Amino acid sequence: MKFLSFIFTIISVFSFLAAADQENYEVAREAAVSKTGRDVDRRYKYAMYEYWHATNPAEACVTGFSHVRLIVGTFSGQDFRGEAFDMISNGRGPSGGAWTGHTAADREENWLANRYFGGDGQIRRVSQPSQYEWAGRVKTGVSNDRIQSIGEGYCRDHSTYNLVRNNCNTYAKWLYNEIKA
16 A cells, blocks of 8 residues: 555656746746747757745835746757746845845755745645746856856855845846846
8 A cells, every 4th residue: 555655656756847847838938939929949058037926015115026046948749947046035124114034045956836945845736827028138158056056156256135226126127238149
């Protein structure tokens, strides 16, 4: 009986990941086509912005959104494999009406559309579907490790989080500007 339970768990996990991969593809392709009016050239790496809906308006870094990440990846068949790059803050405290904290570059290597990894490491669906905005093509030869390194440099130079002047949105936009083709 334990063996059958184990097999069922394995099948469930693979089914979940296959459905998530299809959603990755649909989200990325829709973002690309809505911005450019055409399909992508699959030889290149691309980027898009992922906006999470705010559950608390006081925490919105962009009107209506609580967090922004830069998603960088490639298309292959009916799949989009991406990684998420974002800036996080290690703490919060009021400072002149803006939330502050020490910044850090964060990276999620196996990005899943409309999902996040909870504090317990479990994959969770966002409460409302995220919104996606196509950024464009990434410079040829820029690895994801290099993108992470560029982001870490930004956080060293801009080490204090500020809801108005140095937030996840400013980071994502700046990071894409550094790697765009």
